[in-house]
Amino acid sequence: MPTEMITDDNNNNNNNNSFFQEIDDQDWILEKPISVFALDPADRRVLKVADQRDSVQKKTFTKWMNFYLLQKNGLYVDDLYLDLRDGHLLLSLLEIFTNQTIPRERGTSKFHALRNIERCLQCLEQDHNIRLVNIRPEELVNGNPKLTLGLIWRIILHFQFSDLTVPSSDENVPINSEETIPSIPISEPLPSSESISIKNSSKNLSIDQVPLNYRNMLLVWARQQCQGYPGIYIEDFTHSWRNGRAFLAILHRQNPHLIDIKQAYCHSNRENLTQAFEFAQKHYGITQLIDPEDVDTDEPDEKSILLYIAYLYKACPTIPMHPLRQEHDRIRLQGELSLRYTNIASDLLKWIKRKLDLLNREVKFRNVEEFQTFENNLQIIKHDELSKYNQLLHQLRSIDIELKVKEH
Numbered sequence: 001m002p003t004e005m006i007t008d009d010n011n012n013n014n015n016n017n018s019f020f021q022e023i024d025d026q027d028w029i030l031e032k033p034i035s036v037f038a039l040d041p042a043d044r045r046v047l048k049v050a051d052q053r054d055s056v057q058k059k060t061f062t063k064w065m066n067f068y069l070l071q072k073n074g075l076y077v078d079d080l081y082l083d084l085r086d087g088h089l090l091l092s093l094l095e096i097f098t099n100q101t102i103p104r105e106r107g108t109s110k111f112h113a114l115r116n117i118e119r120c121l122q123c124l125e126q127d128h129n130i131r132l133v134n135i136r137p138e139e140l141v142n143g144n145p146k147l148t149l150g151l152i153w154r155i156i157l158h159f160q161f162s163d164l165t166v167p168s169s170d171e172n173v174p175i176n177s178e179e180t181i182p183s184i185p186i187s188e189p190l191p192s193s194e195s196i197s198i199k200n201s202s203k204n205l206s207i208d209q210v211p212l213n214y215r216n217m218l219l220v221w222a223r224q225q226c227q228g229y230p231g232i233y234i235e236d237f238t239h240s241w242r243n244g245r246a247f248l249a250i251l252h253r254q255n256p257h258l259i260d261i262k263q264a265y266c267h268s269n270r271e272n273l274t275q276a277f278e279f280a281q282k283h284y285g286i287t288q289l290i291d292p293e294d295v296d297t298d299e300p301d302e303k304s305i306l307l308y309i310a311y312l313y314k315a316c317p318t319i320p321m322h323p324l325r326q327e328h329d330r331i332r333l334q335g336e337l338s339l340r341y342t343n344i345a346s347d348l349l350k351w352i353k354r355k356l357d358l359l360n361r362e363v364k365f366r367n368v369e370e371f372q373t374f375e376n377n378l379q380i381i382k383h384d385e386l387s388k389y390n391q392l393l394h395q396l397r398s399i400d401i402e403l404k405v406k407e408h
Contacts, residue, residue: 049299052297052299053299053301054145054146054149056290056294056300056301056304057149057153057301057303057304058080058081058145058149059291059294060289060290060294060301060303060304060307060308061080061149061152061153061156062077062080063287063288063289064152064156064160064287064289064307065077065080065089065093065152067287067289068093068096068097069089069092069093069096071096072092072095072096075089075092077089080148080149080152081143081144081145081148082143084140084143084148085113085140085141085142085143086108086112086113086116086141087104087105087113087115087116087117087119087120087140087141088104088116090116090117090120090151091104091116091119091120093155094120094123094124094155097155097159098123098127102119102120102123103119104116104119110141113141114137114138114141117137117140117141118137121135121137124154124155124158128158130154130158132151132154134147135147135150135151153303156307157214160307160310161214161310164214164217164218164310164313164314165317214306214310215237215306218237218306218309218310218313219234219236219237221313221317221319222234222246222250222309224319225249225250225253225316225319226246226249226250226253227322228322229245229249229252229261230265231245231265232245232246232249234246236302237302237305237306237309238299238300238301238302238305239300241295241300241305242269242295242296242297242300243269243272243296244264244267244269244270244271244272244273244274244275244276244292244295244296245264245265245272247272247273247276247277247280247312248261248264248272248275248276249261249264250312250316251276251279251280251283251316252323253316253319253320253322253323254316254320255283256323258279258283259275259279269292269295269296270292270293270296273292273295273296274292277290277291277292280312280315284312284315284316285315286308286311286312286315287311289304289307289308289311290304290305290308337399337402340399341396341399341400344392344395344396344399345396347392348389348392348393348396351385351389352389355381355385358377
């Protein structure tokens with residue numbers, strides 16, 4: 001075989017391999033229409049990331065809906081795109097949030113499904129002033145993935161985020177929800193502000209404007225929670241959470257005796273994420289809306305992580321004193337108590353030595369007056385000085401007890 005032909009074959013093989021390396025997922029490309037092969041690698045990459053994001057959102061939003069629906073007669077979503085088409089589960093979800101009964105069609109035809117979806121959208125737009133753009137009932141009845149995800153996200157924003165409030169801080173670090181976040185270094189204090197609520201009136205603020213306010217507030221909160229933990233700095237709701245350390249830092253700050261934060265720097269991303277999600281579910285009842293593999297990826301989904309952080313925020317709104325600072329204060333207080341104990345004990349021992357010297361030395365009285373003076377001195381020791389130094393002895397005992405408590 002000519003050398004040129006062998007070279008051409010090798011080049012073709014290399015091109016084929018590089019093609020599949022570019023798309024990084026042969027199974028994904030094989031599920032797509034033939035037209036995808038005509039796209040350049042960059043466009044295919046964008047399309048793949050979008051599909052992965054939608055897949056994660058579908059899983060997250062399904063878990064979120066089921067958390068509420070299971071509380072109402074055991075309703076359950078299996079396939080988000082299919083199970084919402086008749087509108088019944090959407091109406092049931094809105095009934096849970098609004099505490100109202102919404103009329104619905106009981107038939108099974110497409111007409112009845114459209115009527116149910118229309119009532120759902122009407123409830124959101126007219127009763128709750130949620131602006132819905134390009135979300136048409138017929139698209140939802142047909143199971144349009146993008147519009148279904150978009151609708152659920154708007155419902156989440158309105159009913160899940162609307163009661164978030166700025167937390168108080170045990171370290172007196174004020175938090176400003178109106179702050180522009182990306183430029184704030186962790187070493188600088190945040191501007192002062194009163195503790196405020198960002199529960200906005202839907203009449204004055206469209207739903208498309210709301211996420212930035214909530215995102216900024218949660219980002220500041222997360223930064224404050226993670227402040228003081230080496231190598232953990234929150235810049236976004238995607239890659240900053242990938243290794244799981246930020247989740248564990250927040251939980252450790254709330255429960256320093258239940259989480260060994262040092263292990264987070266030794267364990268893998270998946271191990272950290274698994275530990276954090278399981279701990280949050282066990283101790284705070286936070287449903288595991290996201291899976292470790294959905295966070296430990298090159299392109300984590302911001303909406304899914306943001307939703308989980310909102311639950312974490314509601315469970316741990318305050319910012320406790322950093323455990324390391326608590327330890328520093330404990331050691332400082334122990335030092336102060338130990339110094340005080342030493343000084344009191346030294347004074348007490350000196351007094352005892354002086355009095356023992358007085359009592360032990362041989363005393364010869366030349367007359368009754370000298371004896372009377374000596375007896376008066378003993379009475380002073382008994383009634384005045386002894387009472388004073390009994391108080392010092394009591395202080396020593398109290399300090400000793402306090403030191404033992406601080407050690408534990």
